[in-house]
Amino acid sequence: MRLKHLRVAALVATFTVASSALAGELTRDAAIGGAIGGALGGAIGAEVAGKEGAVVGAGVGAAAGAAIATKDDGDHHHDGKREVILVPVVEEHHSGRFCPPGQAKKGRC
Secondary structure, eight states: OHHHHHHHHHHHHHHHHHHGGGSOHHHHHHHHHHHHHHHHHHHHHHHHHHHHHHHHHHHHHHHHHHHHHSOOOSOOSOOSOOOOOOOOOOOOOOOSSOOOHHHHHTTOO
16 A cells, blocks of 8 residues: 555656646746655655545645745845835916816816
8 A cells, every 4th residue: 555655646746747847947846846745745644644644744745845845045026125216296287267177187277
C-alpha cells in the first residue's frame, strides 16, 4: 500500500512539472512546490491516520511546499517611496450668475 501512495505522489509531481512549463517563474515554482508537498503530505498522512490524515496531510503539505518553493526576492512594486502627483488648478471665470451643475460640468457656463 505504501508503494502505491508514493507512485501517485510521483505521478502528480510529474504532471505538475510538465503542465507548469509554460507558466511564469513564480507560478511554476508554486505549482511544483505545492504538488510535491501535497503528494508527500498526502502519502505520509495516509500512512499515519488513514483517509482523513491523507486529506489533511495533502492540504498542509501543498501549502507548505508552495510557501517554501516561492521565496520572496524583495522585488516589490513599491519600494517605500510615495509618488506625488501635481494637478494644475484651473481658475474658473464666473460671470456672477447661477450655473446649474450639469451645465457647469459640460463647460457651458
